[in-house]
Amino acid sequence: MSERIKLLDRYVLDGPSHGYTETSHCGPSYQEKVLERFVKHLKQRFPKSPLRVLDLASGLGEAADFFDNRQHHISSVRLDISEIALGLQNGARVRALATELPFKDESFHGIHFKDALVHIDDKTKLFKETWRVLKPGGYMVVASKVIPMGGFAVHEEEKNENLKNRWDVFIDSEENYLSLSKFFEGFGSLITIDPPYYETHQKSTVSSARKGGLWFLNSKSFSWRPAEDQPDWHTNGPADRFVVFLSKPTVK
Ligand SMILES: C[S@@+](CC[C@H](N)C(=O)[O-])C[C@H]1O[C@@H](n2cnc3c(N)ncnc32)[C@H](O)[C@@H]1O
Numbered sequence: 001m002s003e004r005i006k007l008l009d010r011y012v013l014d015g016p017s018h019g020y021t022e023t024s025h026c027g028p029s030y031q032e033k034v035l036e037r038f039v040k041h042l043k044q045r046f047p048k049s050p051l052r053v054l055d056l057a058s059g060l061g062e063a064a065d066f067f068d069n070r071q072h073h074i075s076s077v078r079l080d081i082s083e084i085a086l087g088l089q090n091g092a093r094v095r096a097l098a099t100e101l102p103f104k105d106e107s108f109h110g111i112h113f114k115d116a117l118v119h120i121d122d123k124t125k126l127f128k129e130t131w132r133v134l135k136p137g138g139y140m141v142v143a144s145k146v147i148p149m150g151g152f153a154v155h156e157e158e159k160n161e162n163l164k165n166r167w168d169v170f171i172d173s174e175e176n177y178l179s180l181s182k183f184f185e186g187f188g189s190l191i192t193i194d195p196p197y198y199e200t201h202q203k204s205t206v207s208s209a210r211k212g213g214l215w216f217l218n219s220k221s222f223s224w225r226p227a228e229d230q231p232d233w234h235t236n237g238p239a240d241r242f243v244v245f246l247s248k249p250t251v252k
Contacts, residue, residue, distance in 0.1 A: 005097060007181050008119075008174075009081045010195040011059070025115070026062035027230035030143075034224050034243060035066050035112070038141045039074070041245075042110045045137055051109045054079060054133065056098050057116030061089045067112075077108075099125045103133045111140040115233045118147045118200045121174040127212025127246075134248040140214060143224065145233070146201055146240035152177060153194040154184050171196055202242040214246040 026035070042051050051074040055064035058078035067076040068091060077092045079101070086093045096102050098113075098120060111130050120126050130140050150172050156165040171177045177196040184193055206216045222243045226232035 002097075004178065005081050005095065007178055007185075008097070008195065009083060010193055011082045011085060012192065013084055023231045023233070024062065025059060025232055026066060027226075027232065029227050029230050030114075030224060030232065031066055034141060034143060034222065035063060037221060038110065038112065038139065038245075039067070039072055041139055042074075045139065046109050046135075049109065050075065052077070052107065053110040053112060054101075054103075054108045056111055056113040056130070057081075057119070058089075059085050059115075061085075061091065061093075063112050063114060064089075064091060077103075099129055101129045101133050105132050106135045107133045109135055109138050111138070113140065114143040115145065117142055117144040117205065118197050119195050121177075121196070121198050123205065123208035124211045127209045127214055129212075131213040131248055134214075136248055136250040138248045140209075140246040140248075141222065141243065142205065142209075142246065143243045144200055144205065144241065146242065147197050147199055148201075150196070150198045152180075152196050155192045155194075156187075157190055157192065172198070202244060205242070205244055209244065209246050213248065215249055217245045217247055219245055 053067050053074050053076045055061060055076050055078050058064050058080050061078045064076040064078045067074040077094060078086065078089060079094045079096055079098070080086050081095060081097060083095060086095055094102060098116065099122060111134060117123065134140060151168045151170045154167045154169060169180055171180060174196065181193055184191055209216055222245045224243050225241045
């Protein structure tokens with residue numbers, strides 16, 4: 001396992017800011033407004049093929065469960081860097097970086113990527129990889145929150161007490177994060193370290209996707225934000241969210 005994967009694998013299921021178990025991450029409104037539409041477009045585009053979808057940075061694989069369980073005739077693959085999250089799932093699973101996909105060219109009809117774009121420094125590299133593994137005409141849906149400024153958090157813990165302190169350390173590159181993270185790891189079990197967060201906006205995402213070779217299909221029908229009664233990641237944090245729907249052109 002690469003050193004980078006180990007250093008970037010920072011989601012602790014019940015950790016200070018990533019309570020995986022506190023909310024659902026693929027509730028009814030997300031399924032209706034994003035996943036069902038995504039599947040409908042895939043079926044229209046590839047009416048004759050059994051569909052293969054990559055749930056990229058799957059977390060607990062709730063979207064992959066949707067693809068697998070609803071008689072959609074879809075086989076999904078869950079990819080994440082989190083050993084713990086992948087260990088809790090059934091189904092096809094791969095531990096890898098989203099920017100270095102261990103799949104052959106043109107392996108998937110669709111890619112679903114929710115709430116992980118903020119952790120990717122080189123977004124153009126990410127989209128070049130997703131372009132490579134998508135079949136011509138394939139679709140990728142990206143759901144993300146807006147992050148106006150990068151940074152990551154270091155939580156200092158005191159034995160038998162709750163969190164004592166939190167520092168937000170600004171980072172603007174993966175290299176920067178890895179070196180700071182190695183430094184803080186020297187403090188051992190006294191601290192926990194959050195994943196990196198990089199600046200993320202819809203406009204720059206569309207531009208990176210374009211550089212990666214993907215077309216942005218602007219559609220108001222792909223719009224979603226967590227409903228109050230269906231909380232999701234960061235419902236109480238940054239409110240702004242976006243969903244972009246992308247396609248790999250059939251010709252270069
Ligand atoms: C906020 S969670 C989202 C999980 C899931 N997509 C959802 O919506 O519930 C972010 C996930 O991205 C994964 N992740 C972070 N950086 C990654 C990377 N470079 N490559 C692959 N997965 C990554 C984390 O391990 C975590 O499971």
